Amino acid sequence: MASEAVATPAVAETPWQSLHPLSVAVNLLPRTWAFLRRSWLLIVAFVYGRTGTDTMLDVIDMGILAVFFVGTIGSTVVHFLTLRYRIHEGRLELRSGLLNRQARVFRPDRIQNMELVRNVFHRMSGLVEVRIETASGSEVEGLLSALSEEDARALIDALDAARTRELGTADELTDEAQWPTVVDTGLPELVWYGVTGARLGSMFVLFGVLFQLFTYDDPQRMEQLPGLFGMVGAAALLVATISGAWVVSVVGAVVRFWGFRLRQKADGLVAEQGLFTRRRVELKRRKVQIVSVLEPAVRRFLLGVASLQVETAAVREEGDGTDRAVAVVPVVANDQLDAVLAQVLPTGTTRLAELSLRPPARYALVRGLIGAFWRSALLAGFLVWMLGWWGAPVLLWVPISLGLAWLDHRHQGWAITDELIVARSGWLHRRTELVARHKLQSVERAQGPLLRRYGLGRVRVRVAGDAVDLPLVHWQEAAEIQELLLSGARRRARVEGATVPPEHDDAGAEATDAVEE
């Protein structure tokens, strides 16, 4: 066969862009703070742990800290000097690194969500951090730590346009002023959110800290406590601790969710929040994997509100309790819940209150009671051992936890509709998880020795980035659920996939990396 020369059109080289020059200054303080947070134990040991006068050891300790600190500064400078980005042939390309060079290419249709973050330093300098996340890995794959607002906006718009071309969807409302507001949360709602958000755990931590401080230099001082304070004083201490936990919770809620607004952007959602660090998350509704409705008893009964947690496949470990949560809607009135869920779920409308949930297996109560007994008995026993008679009231926790386990069992439930998988657990902290059936990645049923004794099994539905457990059911029923979900998932995926052009069907990595040594 004669070879035929094919003239390929020359593709114009797109110029690379760099971070804003002020990025070094903007990043330095947060990175230094991160360094101090990571090495606080070493610093405390260095400052308070010295017992001798060996200056050589001091020099070595200081040297270790200095090396890490200089490394922190150095990485900030290298990050600015080497990071370049551009959108070329419809793909976002990033390259960075001095010794270990990395080139990363993002397909816009694989981007799960984009986030704009402005901490205090960004706001002072008029810059913004752009975070771009795909479904791969547990880190932010595309981090542009300081861009001018114009550059950031241009980048997001260009990626949105490329995504629209690839997915065949259109953002009809390009003017932000036209985006309808789904949820707008004011200060009074945030204060109530914080007041009802203080948890027993925080109070125990506060108690623990106070206990440590009180007995720091004299372990016997605990025995003198009744004489020092009296019962009234001890009660006042308890009230002060609980109030302290409330104050911490309220301040935390206000700082995190100040000015919260969730808006609808054609086929996506935009959430904005934050007092000192302002965040703006943009995500496509079709990328949402799990929506969790969180209804602690106090909020449910006293305020009639719930919180929503919206997760995409972009998993992120932040270590501050918001792991995996891409967008959290702090306060949604119960009467608006269905309307908000209809905006965030990929399946569209749902009527949560009208869903008929099936109960867990009856013997699941036995397992719940056994678990609750051992957990509470161990905790109470430990506290009695630590605190003596002061810990005796904690023994009351054992029957209370058994009661809570019974309530939990009574209010657990699950449902599988044509569109959704629903799992509900908890009474004190009620949590209802909703998964679109076409998002299912795999289904697993498992049975340990205790569950086998009662003929029970656990069904775990995995989606990209996370999983949802249904309440315990009979082992045979678990097998039937597994089959039901498998048969439905294929049909739903056909429907969803029908809109995707075949040239984008490859199932490769979310972002491709090339590393040059």
Place this chain on the structure above:
Amino acid sequence: MADWNPLAPRARVLFHLQALSSLALAWVPMLGAVVAGLAIWWQVFGALMLGAAVFFVLFVGAVWLPTFQYERWGYLLRDEDLLITSGVLLRRVSAIPTYRIQHVDTQQGPLEQWLGLASVHVHTASGLGGRGTIPGLWVADAESLRDTLIQRSQQAQDDGV
């Protein structure tokens, strides 16, 4: 459930060798350290007796458990999904729709190479980890299964997420 495909018979040997090597390389040194510590701080005879008892339990477990482990492993490739069952104490049946598969690996460690076996690792966007693994297949079976799974995953009409 329909008939499960068993692992290659030689996988039983693989599981035994893996259990014994883990006993020799990890458990025995750890046990030795604990016994030495007890002998110093407690009493030599008591420490040796305790160590011998624990070693006996571990040895019996290493010899006994792999047989049941082998019998519990199985897989079933159906039209649109792959089922994997495993576990002696914690029994598990994982079901993976084939159109959700992102990629499939086959792997051979030194023992598997020596025995002519391979394992198949199925990856989806949910990060299945070990739950997507089928160990102890004949190499030809593993490669055939891998190719079939890859072929079926390519029929997907979306990005698998």
